[in-house]
Amino acid sequence: MSKRLGVLTGGGDSSAMNAAIRAIYLKAVSFGYTVIGIKDGWRGLVEGKVEELNRESVSGIIAEGGTILGTSRTNPFKIEGAVDKVKENIKKFKLDAIITIGGDDTNGVITKLTNEIDGVGIPQTIDNDIAHSDFAIGYDTALQVVTDCIDKLHTTADSHHRVMVVEVMGRDAGELALNAGIAGGADVILIPEVPYSYDDIIGVINERKKRGKNFTIIVVAEGAKPAGGQDQVVKSEKVDSFGHARLGGVGEIVANEIEKRTGYETRSTNLGHLQRGGRSTAFDRVVAIRLGIKAVELIEDGNYGMMAVMQNGKVTAVPLEMAINEDKPLNEELYEISKLLH
Ligand code: F6P
Numbered sequence: 001m002s003k004r005l006g007v008l009t010g011g012g013d014s015s016a017m018n019a020a021i022r023a024i025y026l027k028a029v030s031f032g033y034t035v036i037g038i039k040d041g042w043r044g045l046v047e048g049k050v051e052e053l054n055r056e057s058v059s060g061i062i063a064e065g066g067t068i069l070g071t072s073r074t075n076p077f078k079i080e081g082a083v084d085k086v087k088e089n090i091k092k093f094k095l096d097a098i099i100t101i102g103g104d105d106t107n108g109v110i111t112k113l114t115n116e117i118d119g120v121g122i123p124q125t126i127d128n129d130i131a132h133s134d135f136a137i138g139y140d141t142a143l144q145v146v147t148d149c150i151d152k153l154h155t156t157a158d159s160h161h162r163v164m165v166v167e168v169m170g171r172d173a174g175e176l177a178l179n180a181g182i183a184g185g186a187d188v189i190l191i192p193e194v195p196y197s198y199d200d201i202i203g204v205i206n207e208r209k210k211r212g213k214n215f216t217i218i219v220v221a222e223g224a225k226p227a228g229g230q231d232q233v234v235k236s237e238k239v240d241s242f243g244h245a246r247l248g249g250v251g252e253i254v255a256n257e258i259e260k261r262t263g264y265e266t267r268s269t270n271l272g273h274l275q276r277g278g279r280s281t282a283f284d285r286v287v288a289i290r291l292g293i294k295a296v297e298l299i300e301d302g303n304y305g306m307m308a309v310m311q312n313g314k315v316t317a318v319p320l321e322m323a324i325n326e327d328k329p330l331n332e333e334l335y336e337i338s339k340l341l342h
Pocket of ligand 1: 222
């Protein structure tokens with residue numbers, strides 16, 4: 001049956017979202033659907049901002065970073081009257097089903113609205129922290145960006161005989177920092193899941209010095225914390241509508257502390273939003289396209305309340321509740337590898 005399918009992108013953007021939107025459009029049209037682009041994440045359904053997509057709207061976007069639909073961190077459950085507005089707009093725009101592309105927050109909203117509209121989620125976040133999916137859209141491109149930056153930092157660290165600290169996004173997950181650090185040959189990788197100790201870090205720097213290595217690269221995830229129960233470092237105490245503080249600044253703190261304790265010249269670089277922009281990698285695009293197509297198939301088959309995910313190279317689906325409410329475990333094997341490589 002022909003459906004009116006809404007699509008929205010929410011939360012922090014990343015590089016391969018447009019490849020997913022394009023694939024969703026093409027697959028949906030092959031089923032005879034009309035595709036409605038919802039603007040700026042959930043804000044579009046609160047404020048009634050939508051636009052019907054056509055062949056032209058998705059033309060030439062496969063490689064472009066960001067999202068043609070726009071994004072926001074809008075949580076209708078935290079704005080008075082917003083959930084009613086969402087319900088009204090679902091009726092007004094005659095949406096039969098919706099696909100939400102985003103992280104825990106964006107997909108968490110559709111999980112709570114399954115009585116109002118049939119929905120399917122797609123994981124999208126450079127943090128790659130969605131349970132039950134090996135990959136989220138945007139992660140592979142960010143991983144390549146961070147790895148390239150670590151490569152660049154190596155040459156300048158080596159030339160100046162410095163300790164270089166590089167701060168990487170990821171919120172409470174160390175997946176991006178861990179994989180990029182391993183790929184980039186970082187000597188120390190600090191992740192939120194394992195509190196760090198300055199003695200251990202300085203031990204690695206000194207051990208390298210003994211071997212004639214006069215530079216050290218330290219990757220620190222923005223959510224990393226020192227042992228001893230201290231909080232994550234935040235840029236501002238203000239929290240967004242999903243309750244998240246803006247993380248940032250731990251790299252500078254770690255660099256200052258290392259310099260203070262050792263006297264070694266230390267610099268820090270925060271990669272910030274560079275990790276979320278630019279053209280996506282081939283792998284990321286293929287992940288985005290496969291997940292997009294799977295999401296439309298789930299809608300066509302009436303398999304609502306599911307999230308399209310990647311597991312062991314295959315595209316499959318798990319209940320949204322499972323993907324949203326469970327934490328993705330740290331890859332212990334990779335963490336062990338990371339400790340070997342300095
Ligand atoms: O969740 C994706 C992410 O990039 C996190 O890694 C980071 O902490 C956060 O978004 C930054 O969000 P914003 O762009 O809203 O400051």
